[in-house]
Amino acid sequence: MSSTAIATANQQQGAAPTAPSTGDGKQPEDGAISVIRPDLDKRRIQRMFSWTAESPAVTGSETSVATIDDGGTMWSRQQNAVSVRHAFKSYGTKKKPNQVLSNLNMTVAKGTIYGLLGASGCGKTTLLSCIVGRKRLNSGEIWVLGGKPGTKGSGVPGARVGYMPQEIALYGEFSIRETMMYFGWIFGMHTSEIVERLQFLLNFLDLPSESRLVKNLSGGQQRRVSFAVALMHDPELLILDEPTVGVDPLLRQSIWNHLVHITKAGQKTVIITTHYIEEARQAHTIGLMRSGRLLAEESPSCLLSMYRCSSLEDVFLKLSRKQGQANVAPAELNISNNISLSALAFGSKKDNPVYVSQESGVVGLNFHQSKEVLISDSNGSTIAINGLNGSAPGAISQAVECDNCTECSGCSNFTSKGKIRALLVKNFLRMWRNVGVMLFIFALPVMQVILFCLAIGRDPTNLKMAIVNGEMNTTIGADCVFDPGCSFTSLSCRYLSHLNSTIVKEYYSDLDSALDAVRDGNAWGALYFTDNFTDALVARIALGRDADDETLDQSEIRVWLDMSNQQIGIMLNRDLQVAYREFAQQLLRVCDNNPKLGDVPIQFKAPIYGTNDPSFTDFVAPGVILTIVFFLAVALTSSALIIERTEGLLDRSWVAGVTPIEILFSHVVTQFVVMCGQTALVLVFMIVVFGVTNNGEIGWIVVLTILQGLCGMCFGFVISAICELERNAIQLALGSFYPTLLLSGVIWPIEGMPLVLRYISLCLPLTLATTSLRSILARGWSITEPDVYMGFVSTIAWIALFLVVTMLVLKFKRG
Numbered sequence: 164m165s166s167t168a169i170a171t172a173n174q175q176q177g178a179a180p181t182a183p184s185t186g187d188g189k190q191p192e193d194g195a196i197s198v199i200r201p202d203l204d205k206r207r208i209q210r211m212f213s214w215t216a217e218s219p220a221v222t223g224s225e226t227s228v229a230t231i232d233d234g235g236t237m238w239s240r241q242q243n244a245v246s247v248r249h250a251f252k253s254y255g256t257k258k259k260p261n262q263v264l265s266n267l268n269m270t271v272a273k274g275t276i277y278g279l280l281g282a283s284g285c286g287k288t289t290l291l292s293c294i295v296g297r298k299r300l301n302s303g304e305i306w307v308l309g310g311k312p313g314t315k316g317s318g319v320p321g322a323r324v325g326y327m328p329q330e331i332a333l334y335g336e337f338s339i340r341e342t343m344m345y346f347g348w349i350f351g352m353h354t355s356e357i358v359e360r361l362q363f364l365l366n367f368l369d370l371p372s373e374s375r376l377v378k379n380l381s382g383g384q385q386r387r388v389s390f391a392v393a394l395m396h397d398p399e400l401l402i403l404d405e406p407t408v409g410v411d412p413l414l415r416q417s418i419w420n421h422l423v424h425i426t427k428a429g430q431k432t433v434i435i436t437t438h439y440i441e442e443a444r445q446a447h448t449i450g451l452m453r454s455g456r457l458l459a460e461e462s463p464s465c466l467l468s469m470y471r472c473s474s475l476e477d478v479f480l481k482l483s484r485k486q487g488q489a490n491v492a493p494a495e496l497n498i499s500n501n502i503s504l505s506a507l508a509f510g511s512k513k514d515n516p517v518y519v520s521q522e523s524g525v526v527g528l529n530f531h532q533s534k535e536v537l538i539s540d541s542n543g544s545t546i547a548i549n550g551l552n553g554s555a556p557g558a559i560s561q562a563v564e565c566d567n568c569t570e571c572s573g574c575s576n577f578t579s580k581g582k583i584r585a586l587l588v589k590n591f592l593r594m595w596r597n598v599g600v601m602l603f604i605f606a607l608p609v610m611q612v613i614l615f616c617l618a619i620g621r622d623p624t625n626l627k628m629a630i631v632n633g634e635m636n637t638t639i640g641a642d643c644v645f646d647p648g649c650s651f652t653s654l655s656c657r658y659l660s661h662l663n664s665t666i667v668k669e670y671y672s673d674l675d676s677a678l679d680a681v682r683d684g685n686a687w688g689a690l691y692f693t694d695n696f697t698d699a700l701v702a703r704i705a706l707g708r709d710a711d712d713e714t715l716d717q718s719e720i721r722v723w724l725d726m727s728n729q730q731i732g733i734m735l736n737r738d739l740q741v742a743y744r745e746f747a748q749q750l751l752r753v754c755d756n757n758p759k760l761g762d763v764p765i766q767f768k769a770p771i772y773g774t775n776d777p778s779f780t781d782f783v784a785p786g787v788i789l790t791i792v793f794f795l796a797v798a799l800t801s802s803a804l805i806i807e808r809t810e811g812l813l814d815r816s817w818v819a820g821v822t823p824i825e826i827l828f829s830h831v832v833t834q835f836v837v838m839c840g841q842t843a844l845v846l847v848f849m850i851v852v853f854g855v856t857n858n859g860e861i862g863w864i865v866v867l868t869i870l871q872g873l874c875g876m877c878f879g880f881v882i883s884a885i886c887e888l889e890r891n892a893i894q895l896a897l898g899s900f901y902p903t904l905l906l907s908g909v910i911w912p913i914e915g916m917p918l919v920l921r922y923i924s925l926c927l928p929l930t931l932a933t934t935s936l937r938s939i940l941a942r943g944w945s946i947t948e949p950d951v952y953m954g955f956v957s958t959i960a961w962i963a964l965f966l967v968v969t970m971l972v973l974k975f976k977r978g
């Protein structure tokens with residue numbers, strides 16, 4: 164088939180002629196056929212197609228048909244809506260790569276519908292993800308709307324593109340209207356515009372009431388809402404990944420009619436993938452993809468006639484079979500070029516292969532898309548130039564202007580009110596609509612504080628002691644009576660009366676059974692008084708240093724404790740000694756002696772900070788306050804981004820033009836509000852309701868607590884940026900909980916740790932903050948104290964570090 168014939172066929176598809184490139188990026192004024200002379204300056208050609216030199220995939224030795232690379236010119240790139248050149252993309256490791264795109268070339272002319280067809284898993288979605296800038300190629304180039312995705316002039320990501328991913332990628336908690344508002348605001352539309360457009364889309368796509376929640380819609384309805392989102396802002400380039408799945412035939416037809424309608428004027432371009440091959444007949448161009456390459460890139464009618472098939476499916480099968488033939492050179496099959504397509508169609512022979520040269524593939528000498536084709540004959544001379552890329556008239560648009568722009572809308576804006584508004588409303592709405600999340604945010608911290616204050620730090624009670632009192636004839640406790648005056652009788656009973664209420668006295672007849680009770684776990688300890696305990700004690704006091712060993716021995720209260728439980732053992736030890744001091748002092752007092760004689764000669768004055776009876780609760784409370792706020796924030800944010808990412812929501816927002824910074828910013832603001840609520844609840848319950856000691860300024864306590872919450876949030880960002888799966892994020896968040904708790908001096912002073920661990924502990928985000936809050940609460944220290952301000956400094960430093968790491972991971976992880 165001659166280029167003229169195919170150009171004609173292309174014209175029938177609605178492509179309009181445009182002016183050819185002059186090679187220097189300027190459009191010739193006459194728009195007429197121009198000819199490239201054989202003596203065209205070689206360097207000029209190289210400059211025009213400079214990308215060929217950049218492409219590692221091309222050897223340059225296979226050039227046989229076309230010698231001039233149209234896709235390489237800046238001007239032609241700008242005229243095509245999308246231009247993909249020598250795209251290579253693989254997943255997996257370098258050792259075991261899963262090659263998904265292999266030297267793929269694709270040219271999508273402006274103002275056309277491009278149907279990308281291929282079997283499941285051939286790489287369509289990957290290609291589209293690369294086009295919208297969500298994935299990076301390993302090598303090769305992509306130009307979209309005149310720029311490279313992700314660069315200023317491309318409009319990708321941004322409002323110039325409408326992207327419908329394969330997944331539903333919608334917020335289930337939103338109503339249809341809220342969904343449209345969210346994306347409309349992101350696209351920079353006014354609310355009134357959105358409402359107007361919404362009415363059209365509701366009717367057009369036969370959607371249910373706008374107030375219905377997305378999660379309550381059927382699968383097909385959800386897909387239509389997703390499609391509506393892509394159409395919302397009437398973008399220049401629509402990229403639709405299987406929009407007609409689950410859509411009934413009538414609606415499918417009306418969707419295609421709409422696509423044909425919007426592309427008619429030549430301003431809009433559509434790339435669409437579908438499994439319903441035959442529906443793609445309505446496309447202007449079809450790219451048949453297999454194993455990461457395009458087998459053909461033609462108009463449907465051209466494909467049918469070239470292969471003499473009655474259906475596109477047959478064409479695809481024919482081409483696939485050809486590709487399957489063993490020694491077909493890969494380049495031969497990578498056809499975004501009519502020449503080699505023709506060769507395939509009309510039987511190129513193995514011994515006389517028609518290779519698609521790097522130039523031809525790259526340049527995209529698509530006669531069906533180009534009114535101007537630069538084809539060199541076998542002698543190397545250029546024979547014809549006839550139209551370019553099938554761009555619709557007037558399709559030179561924003562991309563060209565925007566490429567060097569400094570002021571075009573959407574190019575240079577750091578952010579917009581609409582985006583921030585959309586993201587904030589989205590965050591709050593998602594929280595508000597999710598009862599579980601609301602309970603998690605506000606009920607859980609209160610519950611944790613209540614549980615902590617009720618369960619931790621209180622003295623154990625009802626501890627049984629097995630008592631054997633040789634001075635009593637019975638084992639009935641009520642018989643253990645004594646004279647409360649200055650009387651030196653039944654001193655064992657007098658002592659026992661000083662044992663406080665935490666001890667439950669159980670009397671045993673002999674020592675062995677009492678010890679057995681301890682061994683069997685029926686008592687926490689055994690107390691033994693000898694038969695003549697009172698006499699021996701009186702003698703001991705009276706004789707003083709002259710007391711003999713037997714007297715001393717008989718006057719001792721013997722104790723056997725179960726020390727398997729350190730806290731209970733230490734407490735019983737303390738209470739037994741305190742009881743003796745009280746017993747001795749009281750006896751001395753009633754006998755008109757100085758009670759100090761009964762005490763050890765150490766006098767504990769009022770402590771500088773705290774009380775002589777310190778509470779474990781007061782010690783742990785600062786760490787617990789910060790830990791609760793920190794890890795709740797980690798839990799909230801570590802999965803937030805991942806859930807959005809796995810549902811395709813994050814990608815969709817990003818393609819719509821939302822940047823990672825904007826997403827993080829919106830989460831920071833949302834989280835800040837949440838944090839304020841949580842901080843208020845935690846502090847009110849800790850300090851006001853449960854009376855945890857606070858001698859410091861409440862303002863600094865609030866600030867430090869909120870900062871720790873923000874720090875936890877940023878740590879959550881890091882987790883969600885690093886982890887692919889929610890499961891991994893939860894594991895990482897939970898995995899970090901215990902080490903942080905144990906090493907941060909929350910439940911045990913870091914002074915008790917080995918030196919190395921102590922240094923590690925100081926490097927954790929909670930350690931210095933806990934010390935700081937403890938100093939404020941217990942010591943009443945102000946911000947000027949190093950112990951206090953270092954907690955603030957370290958927290959702020961951690962926030963900054965986590966944010967930077969998140970940004971870097973998000974930036975470099977793409978693709």
Ligand SMILES: Nc1ncnc2c1ncn2[C@@H]1O[C@H](COP(=O)(O)OP(=O)(O)OP(=O)(O)O)[C@@H](O)[C@H]1O
Nearest residue numbers: 254255261263282283284285286287288289290329
């Ligand atoms: N993130 C990923 N990591 C590893 N492999 C991937 C990833 N995404 C896709 N693949 C693999 O790349 C190949 C192409 O996948 P892709 O989704 O692009 O195919 P597709 O043509 O869109 O398929 P379908 O029509 O079923 O959606 C498949 O083998 C797939 O398993």
